[in-house]
Amino acid sequence: MKTPVLLLLAFTANLLCAAESKPVAVRFVPPDDGKLRIICFGAHPDDCELPAGGVGALWAARGHHVKFVATTSGDIGHWREAGGPLAIRRTKEVQETSRLLGTHVEVLDNHDGELEPTLENRKKITRLIREWKADLVLAPRPNDYHPDHRYTGVLVQDAAFMVAVPFFVPEVPPLKNNPVFMYYPDRFQKPQPSHPDIAINIDPVIELKLDALAVMESQFFEGGALGHAGLLPKTPEQRPKRAAEVRAGHRARFLALADKYRGVLGDFYGADAAAKVKHAECFEICEYGRQPTKEELKKLFPFFGE
Helix, strand or coil, X not given: CCCHHHHHHHHHHHHHHHHHHCCCCCCCCCCCCCCCEEEEEECCCCCCHHHHHHHHHHHHHCCCEEEEEECCCXXXXXXXXXXXXXXXXXXHHHHHXXXXXXXXXXXXXXXXXXXXXXXXXXXXXXXXXXXXXXXXXXXXXXXXXXXXXXXXXXXXXXXXXXXXXXXXXXXXXXXXXXXXXXXXXXXXXXXXXXXXXXXXXXXXXXXXXXXXXXXXXXXXXXXXXXXXXXXXXXXXXXXXXXXXXXXXXXXXXXXXXXXXXXXXXXXXXXXXXXXXXXXXXXXXXXXXXXXCCHHHHHHHCCXXXX
């Protein structure tokens, strides 16, 4: 008869063997094929797709490698449901959205509304940027109405130097070249307003982007965390009207960006071409990371002269 110690050792060995036999999830890493590598961070599943879905589709159509990362699961981002079922639903939504756009996506296992700029999360973000070998990193500015948005911005800023430091997260090789870090635009004025350095014509992919955003029904069709039952159609016949309202609201957002930053569009497309642009996405250079010239920006956003 085995002693308690031997039983414990045998039980531990069985656990280790079982653990070793389980498949280990491995993140997709793009090949070294000379294409651009772009990684975009947002706080919730929809926070990358909304400001950068157009450029994501444009990059992907040219064979470049684009990854959208939600730093939380979005598990309280609805007025009617929450927890694991909502997290699963929102992950499925962004997976389908990325399928349409041609991008990759990952949702991190942090609770919605509880993201903090901890050392553990800084390491997660640093690993993701290194594993993607990013040329360009997009993220929100660290001043925003939502704490998850703010802290996503802070975490990406904190990683902007650490991605090149060899003995921080040493299990993943540091980047030899610091990426360019850029912000999405926002409406907040303090401590300073958003000032995009580049604007991109997304007219060629606007319908695709609107189709992709329509997939995220929990957030847009149903209104997300601040929605209510009154938004939902009372009959199946009313559903197309609600869907059209949501689509028109999204379209207006990108029409407004093109109008507001017409001058920035002109800097890259020329005044005549810029005047014809209807829908745009815009990005601002972060003061951390590599500081690109205008010519370098044109290489990172290779959509001009088309």
